[in-house]
Amino acid sequence: MDLLKTLVLVLHLLGLLAIVGSVVIRRGVPTPALVWGARAQILTGLVLVGLAEAGDGDVNHMKIGIKLLVALAVAACAEIAAARERRGEGNPNLVHAAGALAVVNALIASLWN
Ligand code: HEM
Known part of the structure; x- marks a missing residue:
């Protein structure tokens, strides 16, 4: 279980890297890395919550709820930007908003204990 959790967490961090890396390197362009990174964050995040609930890890539901809303906003910005492109x-602007919101979520993840 611990190995699985670590693997999913690595995928979760790679999703963050895909979003922020895409926004920094291809400024203003909604790349597949941005769109798939945003989708991956929702999926891997929900799997992490499931693994924590299934094991003995306690889950901060307020924090997870806020992260889910922010992640949905990141995905919406990325999808709308890609459709318009x-x-x-x-x-x-939508691409930059997606990148900024992803950084907000990374801050929530690491600073809110
Ligand atoms: C753009 C979206 C997101 C970003 C940038 C993001 C970022 C991060 C980062 C950087 C961590 C590592 C924090 C640390 O270990 O100190 C983390 C952990 C975590 N994230 Fe996210 N996240 C996002 C979306 C989500 C969503 C939608 C969920 C769930 C619905 C979620 C659930 C979790 C959980 C449960 C952990 C803790 C894993 C653990 O330490 O056991 N995340 N996230």
Whole structure:
């Protein structure tokens, strides 16, 4: 169980890296790394919660609820930016918002104990 938790946490951190890396390297462009990173955060985050609930780890539901809302906002920004890009109406603000909200979630994850 511990190994599984560690593997999912690594995927969770790679998702964060994909989002922030994409925003920093391809400024204003909604890359597949951004969109899939945002989707992966929701999936891996929910799996981490499931593993914690199944084991003896206690889960801070207020913190998780807020992280889920912020992650949904990150995914919405990324998906809308990608859809507009496909129609030739690029919107860099949405991409930057997705990156900034992902950093907010990383801060919530690490500073809220
Ligand atoms: C953009 C979205 C997200 C980002 C950037 C993010 C970032 C992080 C980071 C950096 C950590 C490691 C913190 C540490 O170990 O000190 C973490 C852990 C965690 N995240 Fe997220 N997260 C996101 C979304 C979510 C979502 C949607 C959920 C659940 C619904 C979630 C659940 C968790 C849990 C349960 C842990 C703790 C793992 C553990 O230490 O046992 N995360 N997250």
